[in-house]
Amino acid sequence: MKFGKRVSLIALTALLLATAVVPALAASEVNLEIKNKTETTVNLVLSGPTDLKLTITRLTTNVRVEPGLYTYRYVACGLTNTGTFTVGSGGGTLTLKKCEKGLYGTIVVDNRTGSTFTLTLTGPKRYVLTIKPGDNKLTLLAGRYQYSARACGETVSGAKAVKSGSKSPDWIWRCD
DSSP, X not given: OOHHHHHHHHHHHHHHHHHHHHHHHHTTOEEEEEEXXXXXXXXXXXXXXXXXEEEEOSSEEEEEEXXXXXXXXXXXXXXXXXXXXXXXXXXXEEEEOOOOTTTEEEEEEEEOSSSOEEEEEESSSEEEEEEOSEEXXXXXXXXXXXXXXXXXXXXXXXXXXXXXXXXXXXXXXXXX
């Protein structure tokens, strides 16, 4: 066989293998179902064969990942939750656990300022929260908090209670 034909044959073989391997690699991804039982929006970080940062807003979210061992991290109910889980070749499920109603309460911070601001709460637990424009549903450790925020060009402070096991009245922020 001549040198030119050999090179052409090798190149053609390499091209065929490359086009066959890429779909095979993509086909190795499986479905991961994430069940959000926290009753709040969660920023979830997954580390493993597929690294992801997700904002989970729905009760059930499906993503495609490679099978393998994963670690997860998210904040909900005022607590940082971490752990490990395995996604098998048939897929997997990660359940973000429900907040304990006796210890936590929910509050909606309605930001009508038109800008993101930082809200610091000091009480049974200390929170430093980024409040984006619109409704921000928060699940916090119940109790009385001192708050401080810089919004609308001024610093505002005061006190606010978060009731256990229930939704507190909406907290509306706006520039007058």
